[in-house]
Amino acid sequence: MSDTNQFDATTRAELSQFLEQQQAEARLNAQIHKFTGLCWDKCITGSVGSRFSRGEESCLVSCVDRFLDTSLFIMKRVNEQQGKSP
Amino acid sequence: MSFFGRSAAPQPSQPQNDAQRKEAVMASIRQEVQGANAKELMENLTEKCYSKCVPKPGTSMSSSEETCVSRCMDLYFQAFNIVAKTYTTRLHKERVAMKEAEASSF
Numbered sequence: 001m002s003d004t005n006q007f008d009a010t011t012r013a014e015l016s017q018f019l020e021q022q023q024a025e026a027r028l029n030a031q032i033h034k035f036t037g038l039c040w041d042k043c044i045t046g047s048v049g050s051r052f053s054r055g056e057e058s059c060l061v062s063c064v065d066r067f068l069d070t071s072l073f074i075m076k077r078v079n080e081q082q083g084k085s086p
Numbered sequence: 087m088s089f090f091g092r093s094a095a096p097q098p099s100q101p102q103n104d105a106q107r108k109e110a111v112m113a114s115i116r117q118e119v120q121g122a123n124a125k126e127l128m129e130n131l132t133e134k135c136y137s138k139c140v141p142k143p144g145t146s147m148s149s150s151e152e153t154c155v156s157r158c159m160d161l162y163f164q165a166f167n168i169v170a171k172t173y174t175t176r177l178h179k180e181r182v183a184m185k186e187a188e189a190s191s192f
Contacts, residue, residue, distance in 0.1 A: 011108050018112055022119050028174075029123045036169045037130050040162065048138060048158045052165075060165055064172040068180075 039063035131162045 007015065043059035044052075102110070139154035140147075 007104060007108065011104055015108065015111060019115060022115050026119050026122065028177075029119070029126070032166070032170045032173055033123075033126050033130055035173060036162075036166045037134065039169060040134055040165055044138075044161065044165070048135075048154055048161055050157055050160075052161060057168060060168045061172045064169055065176060068173075068176055072180075 035064050035067065038067070127163075127166060131159060134162060135159060 039060050042063050043056050046053075135155050135158035138158055139151050
């Protein structure tokens with residue numbers, strides 16, 4: 001993007017903000033791919049039918065939620081421990 | 087929306103003004119993000135469905151292996167959508183909860 005200097009300051013600011021939004025979206029996409037792979041392995045263990053079995057769909061949902069719970073729990077615990085250490 | 091095709095935007099014969107150039111830059115960034123997303127999905131799907139459907143690679147693909155891959159693809163797309171929806175819903179919930187926590191602490 002060597003020609004962005006052709007743009008005026010306002011446009012450059014708009015583009016900068018747009019780029020940030022797109023980067024945030026790209027990070028979101030990457031997380032979704034990560035969870036899909038992880039939860040596929042956890043939940044779709046048998047052979048593949050033409051549709052999900054009853055438990056498989058709810059497993060996928062739980063898998064994502066519990067991962068986020070785990071992540072939040074770990075962050076909380078780390079914060080608590082840092083509060084106590086000298 | 088085409089994942090894999092090139093941009094169909096025609097090139098104007100006169101020089102573009104700033105607004106058009108800005109739109110072109112934005113479109114190009116958008117396409118890059120969407121393209122990367124589609125590519126990642128295909129690569130992951132291929133890996134998972136190969137693992138699942140071709141446990142013992144033979145000298146050619148059997149029709150049952152191909153059927154399996156076909157079903158697996160559909161399921162993987164569905165799984166992707168379920169995960170995407172669950173994740174974005176949860177993110178929204180956490181964001182709302184954070185805002186409420188901030189508001190109530192004043």
